[in-house]
Amino acid sequence: MCRVGSDAIQAANQTMEAAFRQRVTASRAASPTPLFTDAASVQDRAAKALHLILVRRLDYRPQGASTVGNVAVFSEPAYTPFRTARLQLATPAYYREQTDLAPGIGDAHDGTLTKDSIQWAETVLSTGAVTNASISFAASREPWIYCASHYQRDREVHRLKDHFAEKYGYTAATKIRDPEAFAMWLGIDFALNLDKATDVTLGKFDEFCYGHSSYNPTRWPDSSGQIDTIVHVCHGPVHYEDNSGYIASQDDWLDLHGGPRAWFTKRTSLASQSEYRFAVSTLGDPVEPRHHIDVSAELRALTSAL
Template sequence: MTANRAASPIPLFTDAASVQDREAKVLHLILVRRLDYRPQGASAVGNVAVFSEPAYAPFRTKRLQLATPAYYREQNDLAPGIGDALDGTLTKDSIQWAKTVLPAGMVTNASISFAASREPWIYCASHYQLDREVRRLKDDFAGKYGYTAVTGILDPEAFAMWLGIDFSVNVDKATDVTLRKLDEFCYAHSRYNPTLGPDSSDRFEAIVQICHGPVHYEDRSGHIATQEDWLDLHGGPRAWFTKRTCLASQREYRFAVSTLGDPVEPRHYIDVSPELRELTSAL
């Protein structure tokens, strides 16, 4: 079989940490990926800020709400721009492929939208460089959605790591996710040198991945011309960080949090630690 030459590249890990829970005698593994699927030459990410209702501003709230891309696609009561029928998907032009499988003359236009078979929980922010840009974002979010609070994220890299740490110590594999056989195999065969005492396990309690970076805005994410073009093993992260060009004014910056297993609920809540809160400030 010929490989799909346009397949998404493997996203590399940019940071990692382990978190010891001495009371529970378990260890969590945190893996971080910094992603940017924008074309070469895109403007650098400057500052990152969260726009929200005042009660949910990260510098004061006790819990952060995260939601899967499927939640934003399927929740009917979300305002346009927050709800998005194509959130977390890649839409590809498939007219060439369709012409090879359907009778001649039947196809004049064709496209296919792909979503990942397993999705993370997303926390949404925006990025900007100039003061006038953050003022414009603040006016837009306040006017359209009532998001009048602005919270600066002082260090997105550190925020991503602490978001993963806070998630790891709160996630419950028995209730928050459904483990597939491969997930159970991964946990059963994960190993580390135990340092938490004679009764501690030598297997990771939770393996958590954090992807973070700016959203790329495009209406078409490639072409499907042959059967091989369907296969894109690493297209999931790219889909999570791609949205339509009509939403580009939001300048979104995302944090995608996941662990082994399929989310049971489309929304998930993370308790905010003092360390995570210290990485935020009111603007």
């Protein structure tokens, strides 16, 4: 693994912000540009393949929200990260649409933003008689999610343990000692386990991106020099709100970065979960709503029983 330096990350963020600034600021409802916090390339010497891992730490909560302290996973004992051989990730659509999930795990609003659209409806209908209107948005392409929770004090983790044990039978708790490092290694394990031929469906633009990617293949003279897998990992606390803004005019429909914000927003009725998410995505559309990855020794070493 080769870590990308902080100067390169800063330069990439500046370029990205500049590219989207005009469009983003044109809409008062637009979500902020999600910036990189870490990046690395991973070389698979046996396969002569190179994978690019891009990490972002997100926090859509309002200013003044409590600092994220510790991060923990609550699960059945067999599925703890320090014990299981494979981790299960699932798309927001899976949590929205799977009917046999317990309430609170299954969530009809997972991965969506709901915005008040009374003003826009009045404009379209040319009447002032609209008393209630809202629009829910979901990303056209969603990641696979791995769910955890965050806490600061002992009494908070005790409350979470009781909540998940009593409501869902999740009697085991696992501490993630370094969420940023966990996000990176989750991305690495994901990249090394991904089969682009069967796990995702690549569109023409996805194929174009891979076809025009490049790296210096000096270590492997017979390799292609193209990046084999590009993986994005976003992680951070979930923001709980029932209204995510307003649609007052046509300009307010544009939200180029609304997808990540939707993945990290849930309704206030679920705030007791204090959720902390890891969202893993790559070029292409997921073929299956659930995805399993092998747990590496490096990822496992970042966890311990709580």
